[in-house]
Structure formats: C-alpha cells, structure tokens
Amino acid sequence: MPKTQYNITAIPAFTDNYIWCIHNQTHAAVVDPGDALPVMEFLNNNKLILTDILITHHHHDHTGGISTLLDNNAELTVFGPQNERIKGITQRVAENDVVTIDSLGIAYSVLSVPGHTLDHIAFSNDTEVFCGDTLFSAGCGRMFEGTPEMFVHSLDKLANLPEETKVFCTHEYTLANLAFAKHVDASNNDLHEYANWAERQREEGLITLPSDIKTQKLINPFLRANDPKIQSFLQASGNLSIQDSVSCFASLRALKDNF
Numbered sequence: 001m002p003k004t005q006y007n008i009t010a011i012p013a014f015t016d017n018y019i020w021c022i023h024n025q026t027h028a029a030v031v032d033p034g035d036a037l038p039v040m041e042f043l044n045n046n047k048l049i050l051t052d053i054l055i056t057h058h059h060h061d062h063t064g065g066i067s068t069l070l071d072n073n074a075e076l077t078v079f080g081p082q083n084e085r086i087k088g089i090t091q092r093v094a095e096n097d098v099v100t101i102d103s104l105g106i107a108y109s110v111l112s113v114p115g116h117t118l119d120h121i122a123f124s125n126d127t128e129v130f131c132g133d134t135l136f137s138a139g140c141g142r143m144f145e146g147t148p149e150m151f152v153h154s155l156d157k158l159a160n161l162p163e164e165t166k167v168f169c170t171h172e173y174t175l176a177n178l179a180f181a182k183h184v185d186a187s188n189n190d191l192h193e194y195a196n197w198a199e200r201q202r203e204e205g206l207i208t209l210p211s212d213i214k215t216q217k218l219i220n221p222f223l224r225a226n227d228p229k230i231q232s233f234l235q236a237s238g239n240l241s242i243q244d245s246v247s248c249f250a251s252l253r254a255l256k257d258n259f
C-alpha cells in the first residue's frame with residue numbers, strides 16, 4: 001500500500017507552545033490544542049476540515065481549546081488519556097492502543113510516558129512521535145507528578161523508537177535547554193554543533209522543531225543520564241549520590257529546575 005501523504009505544520013499558540021497540525025489537502029488533525037482560535041484560523045486559511053484531536057496530558061495549555069473546537073463540530077473524535085479531569089475526550093486510550101485518523105489514513109500507537117504528569121501519553125508511528133511535555137529538544141518536562149524512575153522509563157521508551165523518528169514536542173524551549181545542557185555536558189561536540197544550528201534558526205525567526213531521536217540521544221542530557229561524563233560532572237558539583245541513570249536523572253532535573 002502506498003504511504004499516505006501528509007504534512008505536519010506548527011501552529012504557534014500562547015508564548016511558546018506549538019499546536020501540531022497533521023493535514024493533507026482537505027482534512028486535518030491537531031495535537032494538544034491549548035487554544036482554539038489559532039487552530040480555527042489555520043483551518044480557515046488553508047480550507048481544512050478538522051476531524052480529530054490528539055491530547056497528550058491534562059495541562060490547560062494542551063487542552064484549553066477542546067470545548068470550543070467541539071462546539072464548532074460535534075463530530076470530532078478526541079483521543080486522550082484515561083483521566084476524567086480532561087473534559088471532551090471521546091476516546092480514552094492507553095499504552096499499546098492504536099489511534100486511527102481515518103480522514104488522513106494514519107495510525108499512531110499510544111505510549112504511556114508518565115513523569116511530567118501521571119496521565120501523559122505519546123502518539124507514535126514509524127516516522128514521528130508527538131510527545132507533549134515529556135521530551136523537549138535538549139531537555140524534558142518538569143517532573144510535576146511522577147518519580148525519577150517513572151520519568152527515566154518513559155524517556156527510555158522514546159529513546160528506543162527508531163533513530164530517524166521525528167520528535168514533535170509542544171514547546172520552543174530549545175535555547176534555554178541548550179544553555180543547561182552545555183553546562184552539564186560541556187565537552188559534547190555534537191551538542192555544541194546543534195546549539196550553533198539552533199541559535200541560527202532562532203535568529204532567523206525559525207523554529208527548532210521537530211528534532212529526531214538520533215539527535216536527542218546525542219545532545220539531550222536527560223537521555224544521557226547513564227553517560228559517565230555527565231555523572232562525573234554532577235559528582236564533582238557535590239552530588240555524591242549519583243550511581244545510576246535514575247539518580248543522575250533526578251539530580252539533573254533538580255538542577256535544571258533552578259538553573
């Protein structure tokens with residue numbers, strides 16, 4: 001069967017959110033519409049019919065637009081986590097469920113990726129993953145509800161996707177994340193090279209996403225918590241309890257929260 005042709009476009013929202021729109025010439029799905037207005041503008045401007053919404057977790061900047069979009073089209077299918085706090089979900093999904101967007105001919109597997117929140121899920125196929133606030137370029141989400149063990153396990157799941165998988169995260173936090181990454185992983189040449197590229201992108205007003213799993217494994221300290229150089233850096237900074245990737249992750253996350 002020929003592969004379905006579709007594009008994925010970032011719809012900027014709030015100050016640094018991206019609402020990803022998966023679309024062909026006629027139909028569209030959106031991921032984490034925190035605000036309905038920019039989505040409706042994009043759909044109007046491009047003459048697209050919205051058929052599906054994918055939700056990764058309960059935070060308002062990812063869910064705030066659901067009710068207005070449903071008011072405009074009661075036929076929408078809204079896929080999201082098994083969390084009753086999120087209103088408007090029409091199909092609650094969990095790990096290993098398959099989400100099918102019929103209008104686009106696309107299917108995504110659901111991954112459970114708790115850590116940032118307990119209800120957090122990601123949607124992935126062979127070519128892309130929508131990972132919400134779990135994995136960012138050169139960083140990861142704050143640990144609001146989970147434990148370090150949980151978060152490391154979730155990040156491992158994402159790191160084990162095929163290396164060419166494109167990573168669609170929800171925020172443009174790349175430069176701030178890179179400043180921290182360079183602090184804890186100063187001798188990483190891939191990181192410096194990527195940082196130069198990202199700075200140029202932002203200077204030109206361009207976005208830094210999507211990234212890909214291969215790049216993130218090379219440059220993202222939160223995917224490199226088993227790296228002896230990062231562990232040594234943390235130990236030399238006084239974190240003597242670092243023995244494994246979980247304690248290293250916990251130390252990195254705490255350090256980043258106050259960076």
Ligand SMILES: [Zn+2]
Nearest residue numbers: 057059116133
């Ligand atoms: Zn969030």
